[in-house]
Amino acid sequence: MxxxxxxxxxxxxxxxxxxxxxxxxxxxxxxxxxxxxxxxxxxxxxxxxxxGLTDWSFRTLIMLPRVGDADATPVSMADLALLTGESAPNLTRICDELVRQGLAVRQPSPEDRRKVCLARTPKADAALEATAPDVWGRLEWVMQVLTDEEKALMTGLLKRLAERLETEAGQGSRRRPPAAVA
The missing domain is CATH 1.10.287 (Helix Hairpins)
Incomplete structure (x- = not known):
């Protein structure tokens, strides 16, 4: 340890x-x-x-489909907030910066004209490609101490914790849940 x-x-x-x-x-x-x-x-x-990327811009870009990818599911701002775990106001700021840098574009949703979707540009693809060896290399270096079975177990356990937190959030309660009964 x-x-x-x-x-x-x-x-x-x-x-x-x-x-x-x-x-x-x-x-x-x-x-x-x-x-x-x-x-x-x-x-x-x-x-x-x-x-010139931040961890939040990187995490946002990897969740976006490519511009013009007809097979990709469009990603709305609400979906992106869920996928990145970022608050709507901060995500708006992040996306504004990505658009300003030419790394993302806003597009109308094909299903609902009231929604705005984001897609990553070829410039973003080039940036992700350039960063990939370093970022993925660091991730692989850290994670290589775990076996595939340990990674699967840890992922499953973290999903259980996330589901527990989502259940409480869905109930709209900020109060402490009742104490566990022995």
Whole structure:
């Protein structure tokens, strides 16, 4: 385990003395996920910076279909917010910047004229192609410590957590769910 995560667990042990009912294993797991994600994003930002891309612009571009790809499903702003996990106001800012840079274009939705869809341009494809060796190489380097089975297990477990959070969000509740019954 990394020294950073060891230090977090040691601090959580101190917390346990003051708050015996704190779900320490759960807190430690979420902190570990947060740190791993943050550390990887820092590396991704470094890889993208020479190309004038941010992690958010990259994550947005890879979710967009190519301009003129008749077989691709158009991506509306609402769909894009879901796919990227970004808030609508921030996503609008990101997309405005992508359009300004010539990396994306806005198009009317083929199903609903009230909706606006986005597509990536050939310039975006070139940028993604240029960044691919560095970005995908870093991802593969990080993930190679896990077997395919471990990756599948982790993906399944994270999906379960995501579904749990989506269920609560769908209920419109910001309150703490009732305590688990033993």
């Amino acid at each position: 990394s020294s950073k995560l060891d230090r977090i667990e040691a601090r959580l042990a101190d917390l346990a003395q003051a708050h015996a009912d704190a779900p320490l294993r759960d807190v430690a797991l979420l902190r570990a996920l947060n740190h791993v994600s943050g550390d990887f994003l820092a590396r991704m930002r470094a890889a993208l910076k020479p190309y």
